[in-house]
Amino acid sequence: MANHHIPYALLHGMNVPTSFINQEGSAFDFGELEEAIVLQGAKANLLTGRTAATLEMFPSWPMRYQQTPGSSKSGGESTDSGSALNTISSKTENQFEPDSPISKKASSSYHQAFDQQNLQQQQQQQEMASDPSRTGTSLNQSAPIVKPLQEKKRASTSEKQLDAKTLRRLAQNREAAKKSRLRKKAYVQQLESSRIKLTQLEQELQRAPSQGLLLGSSGGGVGNISSGAVICDMEYARWLEDDERHMSELRTGLHSNLSDTDLRLMVNTYLSHYDEIFRLKGMAAKFDVFHLLTGMWTSPAERCFLWMGGFRPSELIKILISQLDPLTEQQLMGICSLQHSSQQAEEALSQGLEQLQQSLIDTVAGGPAIDGMQQMAIALSKLANLEGFVRQADNLRQQTLHQLPRILTVRQAARCFLVIGEYYGRLRALSSLWASRPRGRLMSDEQPCQTTTELQMVQPSQSHFSHF
């Protein structure tokens, strides 16, 4: 049983060059494979007079290998990436360097930045693994056996088993492979940063009309948007697309008189969809809390009513009460009580934030006793508390949304979510209309009635109005 897991090469006392066991901590490459084969072949020819069974030389590695803790650098590297991921949350936005923001789920776009490297390695190694069917334990077992062999190997190369030419060629191959790896990595990184730059530029251009035609005004200027903010906005845009889809599903579900169980499933799906945005905001708060707090992630009209980086739950409930007409006494009480609790919680958080702001003002205004750097350090540590408030506010929003289906029937809950979605959709539409409205002198020779015509033209195309 144990023998089954030991590589063929080791069983037969052949030299197993450890160079292919990732000592450089980088991905496996052809140079090393070739070296292993050549060395193997040379030794085997000497010992047994036949060419090496190269297939059997590589056991379950590298897939197993990757998952083995502490057996080598490669395993260590995955752990490092993992811990890097964990520690990123405690780092500021400045240290965040996303490699690839492309992702399906909002949260994984930040993860993928670090997984990308791992993925590439794994893919390379998967291609190379010549015996995928072989399972079993990892090289943990073979590692202790391999080490003494490695020493033997060092001794053996001085025995002139391989001519200098072959050795040199192998070394050159290794180098070439390494260089191309690094080139590829640099290229990919360049692509990704260009992509982010491009998105930044696009966003700046989009914002320009609403801030006046001057680029580089207070909020504008390329590079004023952090990459964390860019990713946040990208993921939010994707979330909005998903939102449209969910809403139309809910709409058809309600109108087609779906069963309560099916409707409940839809409502739960919609709740998970909302959980997703809060997860995204949680991560964005770590990288760029100001982006959330200033509301730059939302549309201008929504920004107008911003409370602590998002919507004010009690306001939303007020809207719902007015839109959900036939409510039983019990339901009305439930909703009003929810509104009341929410108001109390909002008030408490607002007062906490106010105290933080006051404390920050005191620090920044400073006294003669505090020197500049220390003052900044204190101010920075106080700023760090902002994230906590945004998180609690989002928590409040999330809990409020989850409470709705508990106090209402499933149909009413579905209608609630539709109302909410449509309301914010209209605010966003309002923002676009406002941004693209003609502004007197800038559009010369315009009749006053043109404005209304434009509005009429725009209106039918807005799906948000379809429900009016």
Added chain:
Amino acid sequence: MYCEGDSWGCYLPMSLRSMGSDPMERVVKLASESAVVIFSVSSCCMCHAAKRLFCGMGVNPTVYELDQDPRGKEMEMALTTLLGNSQTVPIVFIGGKLIGAMDRVMASHINGSLVPLLKEAGALWL
């Protein structure tokens, strides 16, 4: 306004209280002595928010400022161990029972479980 300025209801000097050497023991003992107990840090603004929440509901919380207690550091660590390392002050006990940090408190207020707990503990009357 129920609570004004810095006087948070019963603000008891900790030196006169529990003699237990184990910080966790002390925490539990202190937590069971009042209807609503908040373990706080005086400079923490989220703790201020928690205090404001209870005062706004008409509740009179007992606040222990861990940074003003010589053994506060140990107690803070014991609380962190109890809740898991991501949780931090403010930490709330009601009727001797652990409610949790701020997000748990908010969640239980929103889902309607906080008020019954307060009434049960005698901190709130109709």
